[in-house]
Amino acid sequence: MMNHIFTDVIHQITTATDRQVGVIDADGTIAACSDPDLVNTKLPKLARVVALSDEQVAHFGGKTAKALSSFGTGFDYAVYVEGDDGLANSLCVMAQVTLNCAKTYYEERHDRATFVKNIITDNILPGDIYIRAKELHFPSDQHFVVFLVRQIGTSDISSIDTLLNLFPDRQRDFVISINENDIAVVKSVSPEVTDGELMSIAESIEDALKTQLYLKPIIGIGSVAEHLRDLADAYKEAQVAIEVGKVFDTEKTIITYENLGIGRLIYQLPTTLCEIYLNEVFKKNSIDSLDHETLFTINKFFENNLNVSETSRKLFVHRNTLVYRLEKIKKLTGLDLREFDHAIIFKVALMVKKYLASRDNKMF
DSSP states (O other), X not given: OXXXXXXXXHHHHTTSOOSOEEEEETTOBEEEXXXXXXXXXBOHHHHHHHHTSTTSOEEETTEEEEEOOOSSSSOSEEEEEEOOSHHHHHHHHHHHHHHHHXXXXXXXXXXXXXXXXXHHTTOSOHHHHHHHHHHTTOOTTOOEEEEEEEEOSSOOTHHHHHHHXXXXXTTTOEEEEOSSSEEEEEEEOOTXXXXXXXXXXXXXXXXXXXXXXXXXXXXEEOOOBSSGGGHHHHXXXXXXXXXHHHHHOTTOSEEEGGGOTHHHXXXXXOHHHHHHHHHHHOSSSOGGGSOHHHHHHHHHHXXXXXXXXXXXHHHTSOHHHHHHHHHHHHHHHSOOTTSHHHHHHXXXXXXXXXXXXXXXXXXX
16 A cells, blocks of 8 residues: 555656656665556665665665655665756655655554554544544454563664564554653553563563663553553553652562552652651651661561561571661651551651652752
8 A cells, every 4th residue: 555655646746857756665676666667676786775875865876765764773665766966866855755744644544553652642532543443453452561661871773673573563563662762562462461471571672672782671561451542541551660660669670560569659649748747757756867777677677578587587687686676766766667557657658758869869
């Protein structure tokens, strides 16, 4: 169908010039041409020159060519004009602009990846989703999971191509560039998909980017979207997973929205409410009065499920020494961490403090 669009546009262009105008694909096969006899013939050397032209006008074999816009870093199609003079340059650039517009319009109307991108970025009305899905023969009840891949520090545009190779089924899986650092992978899954399977997919994404491009991604995983209308929410959940993970799970590189726990609730609280909570919990002394060693002891105690013997073993201290430290914490804060209710209050307070610190850092 795309070739017919190109042919129609070229036919209109050639009414204003007697130059030969054509479109080649990445292999150099002529997909459309003002001379119909040349369709399906090959210009592989011209295609190679275009691929190396760094998006500039290319010249080879008496032809001037320029790549059309494409989803990845390579090109899908390029327009060429017979001749390598100034007029050929001008015609080639104008033809490229015109064909790009036609290609974009076609993709927006008929391309599934563009359709999915419009859903997750809220660029389509909810009522239009099912109409467009029907036009594209897109099953509206297909289950999907959104993996938001964020490149930390150095980013690489080749990451799109790497993920496209990892998920080659362009009708069911979609790799979508969101911005310079973020890529959304919308993966079709079975209704019975497990958390372990989702984690395995995320690990394969992380491994591909690390080994092939030496990137350090953080991956947020949204809930399973059971319908197309749920995709936008799943994408937002993947975003929240990364943001909350940056605060409460700094060592994790793969964060699942459904496993965020209480951190997800704290992240949505107003800072004034968080400050009130800390003041109410620490009436005797501020949480800032606890030194680094004490906080380290507290965290180890929580990690070992409030088990005094196991915590003392992990800290390489005598059991009585740990008990002494816990008594000291009780005197400072009024909270006995050996009691479950007090431990919950203190754990939430630590997380609230961490959240407020992250908010303060964002302001500078």
